[in-house]
Amino acid sequence: MIKPLALTFTVASIVGFSSLDAQMLPVREHTLSNGMKVLMVERHDEPNISLSWVARVGSHNERTGITGLAHLFEHMMFKGTTIMGTKDARRDAELNDAQDRVQAEIRKEHSILREKQRRGEINNMLDPAVRTPRLQSLLDEFDKLAQEQREITEKDEFWGMMLAHGGTGLNASTGNDRTNYYITLPSNKLELWMWLESDRLLNPVFREFYTERSVVQEERKQTQLSNPLGPINEAFNNMVWKAVPYSWSVIGWESDITYVTREDANEFFKTYYAPNNIFVVMVGDFKADEAIPMMERYFGRMPNNPKGVPEIYTEEPQYNVQQRMYAQAATQPSIRIDFKTVASVHKDAPALQVLASVLGAGGGGGGRGGGGGSMTGRLPRSLVLDQGVALSASASSRTQKLAGIFSLGASPVAGKSPEELEDLLYAEVEKVIREGITDHELNRIKNARQMALYTQMESNSMIRSAIESAEVVGTWRDIEDGLARLQAVTKEDVQRVAREYIVKDKSNVLVVTRATQARDGARTRPGRPGQNQEVN
Numbered sequence: 001m002i003k004p005l006a007l008t009f010t011v012a013s014i015v016g017f018s019s020l021d022a023q024m025l026p027v028r029e030h031t032l033s034n035g036m037k038v039l040m041v042e043r044h045d046e047p048n049i050s051l052s053w054v055a056r057v058g059s060h061n062e063r064t065g066i067t068g069l070a071h072l073f074e075h076m077m078f079k080g081t082t083i084m085g086t087k088d089a090r091r092d093a094e095l096n097d098a099q100d101r102v103q104a105e106i107r108k109e110h111s112i113l114r115e116k117q118r119r120g121e122i123n124n125m126l127d128p129a130v131r132t133p134r135l136q137s138l139l140d141e142f143d144k145l146a147q148e149q150r151e152i153t154e155k156d157e158f159w160g161m162m163l164a165h166g167g168t169g170l171n172a173s174t175g176n177d178r179t180n181y182y183i184t185l186p187s188n189k190l191e192l193w194m195w196l197e198s199d200r201l202l203n204p205v206f207r208e209f210y211t212e213r214s215v216v217q218e219e220r221k222q223t224q225l226s227n228p229l230g231p232i233n234e235a236f237n238n239m240v241w242k243a244v245p246y247s248w249s250v251i252g253w254e255s256d257i258t259y260v261t262r263e264d265a266n267e268f269f270k271t272y273y274a275p276n277n278i279f280v281v282m283v284g285d286f287k288a289d290e291a292i293p294m295m296e297r298y299f300g301r302m303p304n305n306p307k308g309v310p311e312i313y314t315e316e317p318q319y320n321v322q323q324r325m326y327a328q329a330a331t332q333p334s335i336r337i338d339f340k341t342v343a344s345v346h347k348d349a350p351a352l353q354v355l356a357s358v359l360g361a362g363g364g365g366g367g368r369g370g371g372g373g374s375m376t377g378r379l380p381r382s383l384v385l386d387q388g389v390a391l392s393a394s395a396s397s398r399t400q401k402l403a404g405i406f407s408l409g410a411s412p413v414a415g416k417s418p419e420e421l422e423d424l425l426y427a428e429v430e431k432v433i434r435e436g437i438t439d440h441e442l443n444r445i446k447n448a449r450q451m452a453l454y455t456q457m458e459s460n461s462m463i464r465s466a467i468e469s470a471e472v473v474g475t476w477r478d479i480e481d482g483l484a485r486l487q488a489v490t491k492e493d494v495q496r497v498a499r500e501y502i503v504k505d506k507s508n509v510l511v512v513t514r515a516t517q518a519r520d521g522a523r524t525r526p527g528r529p530g531q532n533q534e535v536n
Contacts, residue, residue, distance in 0.1 A: 035276030049284030050460035052182035057272035068252015198298035228329035274305030328515040335418035341404040344473040360395030
């Protein structure tokens with residue numbers, strides 16, 4: 001079915017622009033026979049195409065035991081297929097099966113050690129000193145199999161093929177709600193892309209699966225543990241979310257990464273990487289009438305998943321309870337206050353976006369521990385410029401497929417504690433609730449968003465990214481509808497969402513102070529102002 005969209009807007013009200021021609025974004029939608037959706041935008045300005053395919057799966061589709069699998073899967077999709085990525089496909093398959101068998105025996109030995117750890121007979125089941133002779137023998141056997149597989153693996157053959165044919169920007173990413181794979185290629189390489197991408201969806205080989213787990217473990221250390229705030233933010237996020245599956249990081253828990261199996265990956269692939277859970281985006285120099293038959297020829301070969309994906313029906317409970325977390329780190333002191341809000345397509349999402357911009361002028365860093373933003377927002381103007389009590393202050397509204405977070409944050413100047421800024425942050429919200437916002441603030445934010453969208457429409461890759469983002473959480477039509485909904489926000493809407501969602505009794509507060517050592521060696525624990533507490 002062909003469903004064209006005409007996205008039209010003007011920016012005449014923006015200072016410095018008298019008039020600009022209306023911009024048209026015609027999106028053509030087609031669904032293949034197996035249920036895969038294709039979204040196409042023809043733009044013949046330059047001879048290239050920005051391409052992506054997106055699986056509607058992210059960390060929120062995981063469960064305890066397989067957290068991090070969506071991200072690990074992103075790695076595995078670059079390992080090749082039955083015809084790419086190895087010098088000897090038959091031996092490669094044999095080695096994969098042999099590694100599965102050895103890993104199954106290793107898990108049995110680990111189960112014995114885990115029970116000993118649970119009973120307190122050993123401290124750390126992964127300590128080499130507690131390995132049994134059988135476990136050590138199995139680990140040695142696995143290392144030999146892994147080494148043999150490395151010797152016949154054509155590393156990065158998929159990447160090399162794409163880059164050799166003029167590909168740029170080849171990459172992939174995993175989030176809470178989606179996993180996407182993207183590249184920009186010359187226009188005459190469209191069919192090559194279809195062949196390569198459909199082959200890794202139709203005939204994937206998850207070779208080197210168990211060694212890749214170690215790569216992800218190292219990535220987790222670098223991204224989550226090397227930054228002083230990494231473990232703190234991870235713990236805080238786990239405290240905030242109670243039911244909706246956003247409580248763990250995209251990279252997953254360390255123990256789950258350690259023990260996830262290739263069998264888990266195969267089941268995950270069959271469930272979530274079926275064509276009826278994938279959509280393709282093409283933006284650039286091609287003809288849709290020619291592309292559609294090619295898409296059917298290549299991607300249409302994939303069998304769909306008649307069961308579909310499991311629907312997530314769990315909703316976040318609403319407690320009138322404030323939660324607080326105190327932490328110390330070798331970093332700038334800060335306070336962060338999170339409030340659970342709404343999904344991306346909710347009618348209140350645009351008003352929350354405006355509220356965040358009024359308070360923080362688009363600066364979202366403070367919500368992650370006191371980062372700065374534009375000084376035109378009310379929070380930085382009040383706390384940083386006028387009162388001089390904060391180094392930075394900001395607000396942000398982040399909405400996702402299932403729910404959202406509104407954050408306030410600030411970092412104090414020397415001599416001030418993070419908690420002394422808490423009431424000041426709330427005071428600016430209360431002022432919005434009592435007095436509202438000005439016409440100038442509302443118009444500035446609407447114009448800025450409109451201009452940002454106009455700028456985004458100038459690039460093939462940015463148009464592709466915008467379509468992806470909208471389709472994952474709703475539909476691509478929300479690009480136009482979202483702008484219209486933002487333009488319809490009133491000053492009264494902003495007051496209402498501030499009153500409804502920014503509720504102290506429902507807040508989640510993170511107070512971070514600089515780590516110091518007490519004279520007796522005990523670490524000082526932060527408390528309310530005027531309290532000195534120590535824990536040994």
